[in-house]
């Protein structure tokens with residue numbers, strides 16, 4: 001059985017946790033629930049070994065010209081493209097999402113590498129001549145030291161690529177802790193990083209669970225922590241890391257609403273909602289899980305169109321290109337999502353399409369759930385207040401745009417949202433006043449491109465700086481401002497007790 005181990009100091013360890021006896025956990029294919037590998041769960045000692053390697057590699061790496069650090073990224077981009085099929089097979093086999101969706105995820109990750117390649121431009125700092133008499137001043141962005149990343153199961157290749165390429169391009173060294181449910185793609189990409197020329201110790205990967213995470217959060221040598229995952233863990237990671245003096249950003253869960261105005265192009269809106277709600281089986285932090293239709297006429301028409309489209313949605317194994325949607329990640333997660341569906345019925349929502357009990361011929365043991373559509377969902381229902389993270393779309397009905405916006409603005413989460421309309425004024429009012437971090441107008445999944453930054457509001461993000469893009473340069477560096485003059489040796493000045501100024 002394949003062991004998915006750790007990459008420490010440039011060496012891949014496939015024997016599991018060498019430092020303190022092996023703890024191994026099954027990695028399964030969600031389509032069949034067969035065991036396809038064993039992931040090593042790092043002990044505290046193993047994580048400390050990785051941190052020590054990162055710490056030792058830091059001085060030389062920090063002082064390498066940025067252009068040389070970035071040249072490795074160019075090579076990595078080429079390797080990622082060359083090995084895209086292998087990476088995406090890992091993603092589909094462990095996560096379940098359809099292969100083309102995995103390709104989309106990888107492409108978004110590669111776009112982050114492309115952005116990182118402009119690090120020399122982003123790190124060149126600011127200079128001012130003559131800030132005082134013959135005094136010059138400049139600001140530079142210096143790396144932090146050892147940084148850590150902890151990532152979720154649902155974007156196993158892309159989310160790590162939000163983090164470590166920028167961190168190391170800025171001169172930091174890194175320890176990545178991928179999701180133990182989908183560990184192979186992140187590890188394989190890190191191996192490609194080593195092949196591209198990343199020196200030993202600069203990028204380390206430790207697989208593991210809470211023990212590994214807690215070690216990263218507490219160890220004094222780790223300067224900054226980036227986390228992506230569920231809100232309770234994000235909050236825990238943020239408070240623990242900052243409580244131990246670290247810089248932290250922790251991206252959490254979501255409940256993303258679309259608002260459909262009566263003037264919207266309803267056919268396009270329904271098609272867009274299908275992909276946004278059911279793509280990746282709803283296991284996306286930017287998935288649209290609620291559609292608020294304005295007016296009963298709009299709601300009835302929307303429900304009819306969605307019902308029609310769900311009937312032809314192809315569910316099945318992610319490696320079969322005819323399928324639109326694969327299985328959920330684990331039997332436990334399937335059970336949890338089914339629990340939410342039961343709660344929705346119990347609380348009085350109308351289950352228009354019931355995807356439960358789906359059996360795919362040849363894949364009977366897989367975690368399959370067909371698309372589900374609830375109508376007449378109200379704000380207090382569990383299926384509205386909680387993140388379901390499955391193929392369940394809730395329709396809510398509101399009389400006005402303001403009522404829909406109030407539903408969104410009072411929700412605990414604020415990751416993404418979108419509005420379908422043909423009216424520019426309505427769109428502008430919505431994007432100006434909605435309390436959500438990422439907004440789409442007739443764009444259902446407004447995931448920012450790599451040269452903008454990604455982040456939600458409210459309980460979808462703990463911290464100040466967003467992921468990737470310009471914010472990530474700020475996150476992975478600290479500003480230093482140097483003020484300098486070279487007085488002539490003949491020049492003598494008296495003591496000055498007043499605060500220096502140009503006054």
Ligand code: NAD
Nearest residue numbers: 151152153178179209210213229230233251252253254285
């Ligand atoms: P998760 O919180 O269960 O796990 C995320 C990471 O935290 C994993 O590496 C895991 O090993 C670790 N972890 C889990 N429990 C822990 C604990 N008790 N202590 C310390 N570490 C722990 O999340 P998940 O199920 O892997 O991912 C799905 C969640 O991630 C959803 O809520 C989704 O919305 C969210 N997500 C958010 C974004 C975003 O950018 N906001 C992006 C992707 C996913």
